[in-house]
Amino acid sequence: MRCTVVGRRIFAARLDAPAGVDVLDWRDRDDLSHxxxxxxxxxxxxxxxxxxxxxxxxxxxxxxxxxxxxxxxVGDLNPTVNGPGLRRCGQRSPAHWPTN
Known part of the structure; x- marks a missing residue:
């Protein structure tokens, strides 16, 4: 399950591999359903x-x-957005955005 917490809202998705495929690490796969x-x-x-x-x-x-x-x-909050656009623009992670 991957959750995304934004402020006080929590969104979650179940990640499923295609039938017959055993997946231990889903991060490098593009064939999962959400x-x-x-x-x-x-x-x-x-x-x-x-x-x-x-x-x-x-x-x-x-x-x-x-x-x-x-x-x-799993033990990791993943508090940053990974992506070339965010890094290229020099933006700070949403984890550090102001709450008000």
């Missing part, structure tokens, strides 16, 4: 608490959902 999903309340509450504690307004944390349907945090 399905919008709801974030469990306890996960959303925890994410917003962590964002507040770290003073972030943007992050893109990843999760794995186990066989018991428990969301397991």
């Amino acid at each position: 399905t919008p999903i709801d974030v469990p309340e306890n996960v959303g509450t925890g994410l917003l608490f962590l964002m507040d504690e770290l003073g972030l307004v943007f992050a893109a944390p990843d999760f794995v959902v186990d066989h018991d349907r428990k969301w397991r945090f």
